Amino acid sequence: MPLARAEEDIVLEAGLRVAVLALLALVAALVLEWPSLVPVPLVLLGGLYGVQLAVDDASLDSGAALFAAGALVTAELAYWSLEERERVQAEPGDGFRRLAFAALLAIGALVVAGLMLALVDRVGAGGLAVDLVGAAAAAAALIAVVWAARSRDART
């Protein structure tokens, strides 16, 4: 998406380099069976997308929902691929079930991102107050995730 939108050659070239780097990182993660490397290509592509949006100073990008769904499906398929490296004899239909789950996740991501886009577009607010609310939401989400993970560990 960011590459398709590039208008200048220098931007396109830089974008291509980052995309190739992201692809190499993904291939390395899969070949070396190193799951910690899976987020790297997504961060690179996300960074490219974000930088391009910031530089262009474009209005709200409606393609963000597609990007979100694509990123989630890419991550999901990469982790699934790594899990399948183990020689485990699964029940018939296990692969199709997992594929359907990934497709559902993609649809869910598309719907959630679409709703958020609509909400942002509708509200259209900005300024320090919104930034603070956003930061607080981000921090709260992270704290909630960390707390949930730790509390489960303690219970077990």
Place this chain on the structure above:
Amino acid sequence: MRRTRSPRLGGYGALAAIGLVAALALRRPELAIVAAPFALVLAGGTALARDPGVELELTLATDRTVELAEVEAELIVSTTRAIDRLELLLDLPPGIETVDGADALAVRLRAGEERVIPLRLRATRWGVYEVGAVEARARDPFRLVVWETRFARVQTLKAYPRVDFVSRTVPPFETQANTGSEVARVKGDGIEYADIRDYVPGDRVRAINWRASARRGDLVVNERHPERNTDVVLFVDSFTDVRGEGRSTLDDAVRATATLASRYLERRDRVGLIAFGGILRWLRPGMGHWQRVMLIETLLETGIEPTYTWREVSSIPARILPPKALVFAITPLVDSRFVTAVEDLCGRGFDLVVLEVDPVGFVEPGRSEVAGLAYRLWILERETLRARLEGLGVGVARWGDGVSLEAALEEVRTYRRNARLARV
């Protein structure tokens, strides 16, 4: 069950955090929107993840089998909560494998479901195995959290050595007093014709050979060989084990011992066992099915126990080596302590046969000139040893690659026939 995080949890957490922070830094809500699905999957996945409460048991249909024979087993899995994917890894000991080769499987279970998974196991080698350890790994639908545990309710499985077919055994020079299947060299009541002699008062009328009597004009009677049993002592070398690709001389020696024991016991002979090595094990000669079971159970305990102590034949209790017994030494002829014991037994007048489990096939000659020379010298040394034993009147049967046990025994039978004639 032990709860651990899957790599997804860290990865999605990092992506969500980086996305949200980048959105704030670059002041672009799109990046927060991209991060939102990851954060939602994390929140939903961790909130829904619960200990599945898996119970597991592996049961075997039998506790005794023969190597390479299939053993039916059942893996009973139950859970209190639904599991999207439960991976089960059978932690089988070396020597036990699944027939279809898959030792890891994955199932999906509903809440409260109990699943019976049939399995077919096989022992590739004789021995005593502890079977039943299973590692279970359950994943939630989002695959963010992993629960792992190990069930170690083990059962003992005894795999008896397989018995090869041998049509004839090596007959001993001397027989015992009890009735058996071996035609004795002495004359007496029996079936096999031996000779005729003049009638003496007291001879049974039915022993008279009327045709010969008519020819001679005087009464003559038939003499016969009685059928007697024999005492056989299987003398197994457990000092050394030469291992190759999936095979070893000790494994083969135990199989040969089981084969010989079964064959001799079928003939109503008394069979005893001595495992001569780091640990001395023995079984007094006996006969019947129970003796076979005892003998194989003793064989299963046979292993290589490293020792540097010199062990002599005198350390074997006398009642284990009865007089006139045929001693069957089953050895790779590698350890000098066992070779000395064989020579010692020969010197004590025991009827001795050596079944050599040939280790040459397990040893690769080295590539260097010196290594090749050492290999050839070793082969030559073995030939010398064999010749020395044969010089003592001990029949040596070489059993190795391409030679069946039957053929090896036939070789030693032929040698003993000639040796007996030479002795006369």
